[in-house]
Amino acid sequence: MNKRGRSANDLILARKKIETMSDDKMILAYRAPTSMDAALLVQALEAVGITTVQSGGQASGGFGELPADSLQVDIWIAPDKAELARKTIEDIQRQDKAQPPEWACAKCGESNDGEFEICWSCQAPHDAA
Numbered sequence: 001m002n003k004r005g006r007s008a009n010d011l012i013l014a015r016k017k018i019e020t021m022s023d024d025k026m027i028l029a030y031r032a033p034t035s036m037d038a039a040l041l042v043q044a045l046e047a048v049g050i051t052t053v054q055s056g057g058q059a060s061g062g063f064g065e066l067p068a069d070s071l072q073v074d075i076w077i078a079p080d081k082a083e084l085a086r087k088t089i090e091d092i093q094r095q096d097k098a099q100p101p102e103w104a105c106a107k108c109g110e111s112n113d114g115e116f117e118i119c120w121s122c123q124a125p126h127d128a129a
């Protein structure tokens with residue numbers, strides 16, 4: 001009995017899949033400033049079913065000291081996912097800015113956390129100003 005035949009076939013299939021994924025039709029979805037940003041983004045993209053390929057950053061490796069911008073990570077996706085990816089990235093960037101700034105109550109002058117809708121001190125609504 002030779003069971004190796006089957007696994008060799010599987011390997012060829014897997015290799016073909018990788019070739020398809022990494023062909024030059026992929027488009028650049030985002031250039032992340034650090035590999036940490038890239039990791040977050042990749043996680044979000046994969047959560048909506050987008051396969052990503054990363055280049056640059058630590059993956060392209062090399063030892064020793066690297067200039068700061070070599071830590072940038074390019075995230076590549078299939079062109080048919082471009083629209084979904086764009087929306088996903090926009091959502092993430094919106095969430096990043098989701099912390100609203102502190103505001104000063106127009107009525108009593110107390111400062112309130114951005115997420116408060118009414119003044120904690122006098123209960124005046126934020127948009128009364």
Ligand SMILES: [Zn+2]
Nearest residue numbers: 105108119122
């Ligand atoms: Zn107030």
